[in-house]
Amino acid sequence: MIVGKQKPLPEIREMIADYGNILILGCGTCATVCFAGGEREVDILASSLGIAAKLEGKERVTTKHTVKRQCEWEFLDEIEEKVKQADAVLSLGCGVGVQAIAERFPEIPVLPGLDTLFMGMPVEEGVWVERCVGCGNCILNQTGGICPIARCPKGLINGPCGGYRDGKCEVDPTRDCAWVLIYERLKKMGRLDMLHTSQPLKDYSKMGHPRSITR
């Protein structure tokens, strides 16, 4: 899933400063699951902005709505009327959602309420970690199911570097070295032999933007 984080409130306040009537739009899929922009966060943000506006002595109207997924135009049809009433849409969806809204409603400003961060998963309640960068050229079969591009800060495909200490990464010693993890996993699988051949240079052109696929 896509993981994002709500922007700091001061930044959001600055972004909306020029608009009096705002539609705060939540997303019911990834943004809900990572607690960045579901129906509850929409409520909290609306209330927070309401307090802020009063403090600034501003007149501000906020409307709340949450769609199933912001990244599908069909799901956006239901907000058409609300969009017409608003001066701007403050999206609590990921960057894809923001753009989908912008494309569906070309005449209205769409403001990103989140910083979209990564593709990842929760490892414990409230903690999400990055697992995949979408390189377009997956090598997990050769790295013990652990992605060195997403999980090694240097993205080494033939690691580890010389800097790891006691299994930890030199860039961030609180984190496990991805290559040590790969080694341990391959050992468990009895496939350390896979480390004997080095990976060919990676074709990063597959990561070139913008990408698309056609069914």
Place this chain on the structure above:
Amino acid sequence: MMPSVSTMQGEAQPPCQVTCPIHQDVRGYIVAVARGEFSEASKLIMETNPLPSVCGMICAHPCETKCRRGQVDEPLSIMALKRFVVEHADHGSPKLQGESEQGQKVAIIGSGPSGLTAAHDLAKMGHKVTVFEHENAPGGALRSGIPKYRLPREVLQRDLEAIIALGVEIKTNTELGKDLTIGGLKNQGYRAILISTGLPLSRGLRVPGIELDGVLLALPFLREVNLDRQKIQVGKRVIVIGGGNVAIDVARSALRLGAGRVHMVCLEAREEMPSFPWEIEAALEEGVQIYCSKGPKSILGKDGQVTGLECMRCTAVFDAEGRFNPSFDKGEVSVIDGDMVIIAIGQASDLSFLKDSAIKLNEGGQLLLDADTLATSEEGIFASGEVATGPGSAVEAMANGRKAALSIARYLTGRPLAVAPPAEIELGELSPQIIDKIKRLPKQQMPALAVPERVQNFVQVELGYDRASAVREARRCLSCGLGTEYIEEECSTCLTCVRICPYGVPIITASGSVDIRVDQCQACGICVNECPAKAVILKQYQDEEVIERITTAIANASRSGVRPLTVVFWCSFSAYATGDFAEFVRTKCPSNIGILTIPCVTKIGIIHLLKAFELGADKVFVVGCPEEYCPYKESTSWARRKVDRAKKILDDVGLGAERLEMFNLPNVDIEQEEVLFKITQPAKQTQPDPLNG
């Protein structure tokens, strides 16, 4: 006050309510007691119970046997809580539906629990009810059978007065068969007649010596004692034959009348005794000696006066088919000496008043009744209570009286008598994994008179809960079935609830969706305010109501014009509900402080805290109970998380985090002033909220 939490139609009901013969909303009134809302509790009790004071003291309380807390540690003391409510709540006057157009004259024979319930119900429907009672005072076995140390007569009187206030007329010293006849009643214009004459006769024994002086029957004995007809002289060494509740009442009464020694003899083994176990305990505590598995062979005497009882060993009470058919070992004989024998081996009906009537009897010589409608063979004549069902408990007789009242009401308005009873769905049992995780909370002990003080007189033995113990006992209720409601269409299957529920209630189903099992939910509310999709709501505490209550609290607190305007979210259980404290808050709390009770701080949402500020609060407090006293798990840490996030937001919007504070009471019995000091002091230093100019 929070809205009532009565069961919604069509939902699975908690076992206490299903088991209660009159289906009291047990959970509803217990939850109200836990919140300190005693009048609300009283209202819920009175809705379905015409004899609440009586039931609070002598009910057989089958509900407790089925209480799901019993699967965890010990069942709730439901009866004791009812007594507490009756003794401590403002009741208001009974609701009269007024005389209805179709009000008709109904005669009820017998003023026991069954007749009284029918009278109550029919009067409420607008019928004109007259109860005819043979004895000199109403109440049936409640008055003539149950001793005063279990049911003080002013308690019975309280319930009777409420029934009379509905317009029910009770004519005492009037016996059907002697002062009245069925035909005569019809001629007087009574359109329906209910026979609820109970089982007024005591069964005797066919053994040698039965004619001796000093041999008595239980019911006449109890009647003499209870109706104060004459001062009864008991022997020095009394022997009571029987093992049921009546026998125990006889034994304990005899002790109180001055019998130096009381022995009970019964056919059953100790664990088979038909009496309530708590009654047996009380009798043993008071010094009654019980001889089990013994049957009477003969009553011994000298000069026409009882000297003892010859017993033989009872080897089995029931035969292979499970019928009452005791067998004895005649070789094993023992003698208990004594100067009085009281026989308490069962009660029987007295239908002699039917002599000249056409009402049919069945093969057993009892009234022939339609089991569904309680109609007799003669039109317009019905029967209910023990005369219809055989021996049972007061609340069963009440339920049966209610059933008869419904049939009578239908009869009087020309509708078909029989209707199918509503289908009841009972909540399932708790699963063992969940039971393991529920906090154990000890049952509050019922204070009672010490034994030496009891056996001298007929003063009530059980003293009743005080506010603190009642609230604590009520907090033990698991609010079965009253927890969360899960809205599947809203769910984003984020699995947060699955991960955070301290009891493991939400599970992932085979189809990959989430199921928050309503029959297992403990109603703590943690998942409700964590679910990012707002797919879980609490049946008893929803956002809209909370916000409405915040609005009211703020409106009340701002009326004084005094600042800072303070809102306190206060856990409604424990210290708040235990009484004096709530009173203190009500009467001495500064007028700028609005108090909002919540059923545990776990139920606070960030949005509630922000709303308070949005609506103009200068300062907000969250006050929780001591963690070890909270029936839920992890309550403080989850509440603290919300408070911390709200504080951060307050900083971010420029209002300041210090406007929001949370604390747990250091302990339940903390000095009241000290608690209030914490709320009033820091608030004084707070600048008025610029929002509220």
